Amino acid sequence: MKQPNVIVFFTDQQRWDTTGAHGNPMGLTPVFDRMAARGTFLAQSFSCQPVCGPARSCLQSGMYATTTGCYRNGIALPEDTPTLAHYYKKAGYHTGYIGKWHLAGQEPVSAQRRGSYEAWLGANCLESVSDAYNTILYDNDDQEVFLPGYRVDAMTDASIRYIHDHKDQPFFLFVSYLEPHHQNHRDDYPAPIGYEERYRGGWTPPDLQALGGSVYQHLAGYYGMVKRLDEALGRILDALISMDLEQDTIVLFTSDHGNHFKTRNGEYKRSCHDSSIRVPTAVQGPGFWRGGHMENLVSLIDLPPTLLDACGIEVPDAMQGQSLMPCIRGQASGWQEEVFIQISEVQVERAVRTKRWKYSVHAPHKDGWADMGSDEYEEYCLYDLLSDPYELTNLIGMVSHRKTADHLKARLLRRMEEAGEAVPVVRDAPAIQSGQRRVDTFEIHA
Incomplete structure (x- = not known):
């Protein structure tokens, strides 16, 4: 069997109900919605740890944050922890990482802290070293790299270059965007120029209507960020088509956690509510085409074993989630009846x-x-x-x-x-x- 390529399109702080597939009427995500219709739509998908670093540790390792010790931000993933890149590299893949890492506690991220990824264009804390129109990442040699354009577009350009450069061998590419996360130093959601204006006064989820928070200050910019991310997803899918790679490439879209807009505590996540933990997730590619609309309760911890299983790579015993592939193939019974969430920091x-x-x-x-x-x-x-x-x-x-x-x-x-x-x-x-x-x-x- 030909080894499929794998791309993880990872957003930061994106609510599940930003997508048309989940009922949002604003038309923000036509590309995601089409992907969900053509591939496998995981309609009930949840973070197992609604904060940036811990969620990333779970997705990279397939283990709970309390297992790796990365239960809060600022704790580096132990250097001896096997990651998805480790398993894919062992299976003959070239591995690449672009964007926010948040698992090193240092800037730039040293080679031994990069989770075994070979091609590196990343930053530990992207929101601290860059801004919406000033994208700064670091390369394999720890050299600062400026990428022109809006940050989502700049990282998408780099991702397409990586795909083109490695199209003749199996590759595993993890693209970790900051958007639609807020820009920390000014507590704002800087959409591309002209995008925030499109969504002022737009549809507001009922929890935010009832509880207020910072929604009337921030939702329009947040929606503008989501729109640009969907356009970026479309550009990557178009690039796969142009390189005749679409049918051979698994593309997973998911997010680390949601956003409650200061309605549940003094910031945006770190709560048990669906506004914090429920995220949009869809997959297309070999093994996932026409998988349909799945209502299984899926945790972030289940995605690493699912990706490995889909590529014919043995799922290690250390991983604490379950592969979804038997369910997608219609061969499984007794799937978990609940998802488990650990919450820290607040x-x-x-x-x-x-x-x-x-x-x-x-x-x-x-x-x-x-x-x-x-x-x-x-x-x-x-x-x-x-x-x-x-x-x-x-x-x-x-x-x-x-x-x-x-x-x-x-x-x-x-x-x-x-x-x-x-x-x-x-x-x-x-x-x-x-x-x-x-x-x-x-x-x-x-």
């Missing part, structure tokens, strides 16, 4: 998300920056996603939902143990009388 929190329920616990006596976990937690959140899909009413402690919380607690403890964490004590939330609310037995397991 607090120590753990959560499970099922198709209907969201349940989380936190450790208020711990420091989310200093402490990776805890041996004791308190119940924190419970949402019924059937009646409250935008998580506006926290049901934790309600007497009517006690059995539901107990059931989800058991599932959370099981997932924590499977992830390698010690099984903690979880204290029930104080009881709240529930009025007319009730939960029938059959609903608890949904």
Whole structure:
């Protein structure tokens, strides 16, 4: 079997509901939507750690952030941790990385901190060394490289050059954009010139309508960034067609986490809500064509084994996710019924998300920056996603939902143990009388 090329198109802080495939009416993502229709659309896709560095550690290694130790930003991925590049290089691929890394703790990123990638044009903290129209990356020799144009376009140009230069051998290319992440030093979402104006007063997701946050300041620029990313995706797909590589190349589009626009805490992520953890994900290429619309609950941790499996590369035992390939081929039963989320920095929190329920616990006596976990937690959140899909009413402690919380607690403890964490004590939330609310037995397991 011919080895397929692989491209990971990785965005930063992109909400799931920015795409037309998820119902956004703004026309931001026609390329993604077509990719989702022609390939495999993972409609229920979630980050397992909604913050930049930890999420990247999970996607590069296939292991939870508490396993590698990269549970918060600023912790370098251990040099002996095998990455996707390691496995692809071992299988005969050339490997390339372009963009934001956030796993080294140094700038520029030294060769031993690049996760085994061979061709390198990256920056550890791209938002600190570049701006929307001033793209600075570092090459294999640690030399500063200025790329002209809007940052998304500049990185896309470099990606197309890499594809062209390596089109005659199997390659694995990871393109890690900063957009639609905010520009840190001025807390702003700088879209390409003229793009923000297109989306002022546009459709606003219901959670942001209800909770406000910084949405009226930032959403138009954010949408403009999403639009340009979709155009960049189209340019890369066009380049594959022009080089006769489309049918031989797997392209994965996903993001590290979402964006709640300061509605759940004082910034943009690091919460258990879908606005933080749910991301747009679609795949096309060999093994994924006409895979259809999948409603399986998929975690970021499942994508590394899926990519390796799709290329006929043995999935290492160290990886803690599951390959989706049996599901896509129609050969699997018993797929996971929930995704497991670890949350750090603002607090120590753990959560499970099922198709209907969201349940989380936190450790208020711990420091989310200093402490990776805890041996004791308190119940924190419970949402019924059937009646409250935008998580506006926290049901934790309600007497009517006690059995539901107990059931989800058991599932959370099981997932924590499977992830390698010690099984903690979880204290029930104080009881709240529930009025007319009730939960029938059959609903608890949904």
